[in-house]
Amino acid sequence: xxxxxxxxxxxxxxxxxxxxxxxxxxxxxxxxxxxxxxxxxxxxxxxxxxxxxxxxxxxxxxxxxxxxxxxxxxxxxxxxxxxxxxxxxxxxxxxxxxxxxxxxxxxxxxxxxxxxxxxxxxxxxxxxxxxxxxxxxxxxxxxxxxxxxxxxxxxxxxxxxxxxxxxxxxxxxxxxxxxxxxxxxxxxxxxxxxxxxxxxxxxxxxxxxxxxxxxxxxxxxxxxxxxxxxxxxxxxxxxxxxxxxxx
Numbered sequence: 001x002x003x004x005x006x007x008x009x010x011x012x013x014x015x016x017x018x019x020x021x022x023x024x025x026x027x028x029x030x031x032x033x034x035x036x037x038x039x040x041x042x043x044x045x046x047x048x049x050x051x052x053x054x055x056x057x058x059x060x061x062x063x064x065x066x067x068x069x070x071x072x073x074x075x076x077x078x079x080x081x082x083x084x085x086x087x088x089x090x091x092x093x094x095x096x097x098x099x100x101x102x103x104x105x106x107x108x109x110x111x112x113x114x115x116x117x118x119x120x121x122x123x124x125x126x127x128x129x130x131x132x133x134x135x136x137x138x139x140x141x142x143x144x145x146x147x148x149x150x151x152x153x154x155x156x157x158x159x160x161x162x163x164x165x166x167x168x169x170x171x172x173x174x175x176x177x178x179x180x181x182x183x184x185x186x187x188x189x190x191x192x193x194x195x196x197x198x199x200x201x202x203x204x205x206x207x208x209x210x211x212x213x214x215x216x217x218x219x220x221x222x223x224x225x226x227x228x229x230x231x232x233x234x235x236x237x238x239x240x241x242x243x244x245x246x247x
């Protein structure tokens with residue numbers, strides 16, 4: 001794997017985590033967890049029984065499965081589209097798509113940081129269930145409904161990952177899977193430490209601004225072609241440090 005792909009994987013992982021910690025997801029997390037398990041927030045916070053913990057883990061896993069089915073399907077679809085586009089264009093298609101991806105990420109980063117507004121992205125298209133479908137299968141459908149929505153925070157971040165997937169079709173599915181992992185890690189952690197969401201919500205706006213700033217920097221590096229150069233410098237630094245420690 002080349003150094004650029006390594007950095008992009010970390011970016012995708014961070015993007016997934018940022019999506020979960022966004023102000024339009026994190027504050028709703030307790031309600032979602034209560035909805036898919038059929039338990040009250042107090043019951044989830046207070047119970048230490050193994051039976052309850054197992055129930056939480058199963059529902060959380062099935063919810064993430066539903067999210068994954070939608071996100072990964074989109075990632076694979078965009079990768080195939082990117083591969084087709086590259087086939088139509090000349091040998092410089094990789095550079096062209098890279099610059100388009102960089103420009104798009106810059107715009108989305110400014111949006112995530114709150115520096116620009118885009119009414120089309122501010123519309124929420126998430127599915128709303130008046131009543132949860134019965135059983136564990138119902139939790140999968142709720143996860144799919146959540147992922148199929150386009151919220152003001154998740155939409156721009158995930159769209160950036162899709163654009164990267166389209167510009168690098170060979171790694172597109174991997175980037176999308178990494179994004180899902182980044183989303184799943186805090187989801188599982190906070191499932192068992194629900195009380196921690198309170199202080200995280202307080203800082204979610206600041207987290208988004210920092211994340212948006214990082215997206216802008218990565219977009220600039222991608223657009224100017226400097227990402228590969230910086231990746232090689234970091235790789236050489238890590239290799240030199242590793243060999244020096246061995247010596």
